[in-house]
Amino acid sequence: DAGVIQSPRHEVTEMGQEVTLRCKPISGHNSLFWYRQTMMRGLELLIYFNNNVPIDDSGMPEDRFSAKMPNASFSTLKIQPSEPRDSAVYFCASSLRRSTYEQYFGPGTRLTVT
């Protein structure tokens, strides 16, 4: 299995631009998670899905952030408009069955907003 796939791996954009991060979970996994990691705040859960349905989005910082999972093999995290404080590494992870089984992380997307 190729593991969790994220794209792009690096994104540099200007403040105010729209950013879309993409994730392909491991085939057969029913839960998908979006995390953000910074030195200051550590690893934060933004949102997670079970069977393509958003279960908990309480970690989404603002309305500028949105996430979708149109099918079992694809999810997006969108930031519109982006701000410098959104600069971070964004990880996607997937899990088999129950959401609290071991999670498999993607390589992350390093986002820099100037």
Place this chain on the structure above:
Amino acid sequence: SQQGEEDPQALSIQEGENATMNCSYKTSINNLQWYRQNSGRGLVHLILIRSNEREKHSGRLRVTLDTSKKSSSLLITASRAADTASYFCATDPGISNFGNEKLTFGTGTRLTIIP
């Protein structure tokens, strides 16, 4: 606040020595997991210990769990340079939080193995 808090925040030891990291948490759990993160990479699952287990081994890793003290420890024996990474504990609240089950990650211990 973080459910899991690792201690110490940073640890440097000589290659070949044992490394011990601790994790404390606040609420009851179903299981506790340890993850490793190499610089610039995603987290990798290492081991899971259930609330009814006290100790678990996997290769050079030994994990203990004390639910009465709400704490866990991760021991890496005979450390190697490749063990240099950040280590995170993550807690699973279990069915008490049914319908909104999610892992909560700690702040991590940064381990450096000196060759």
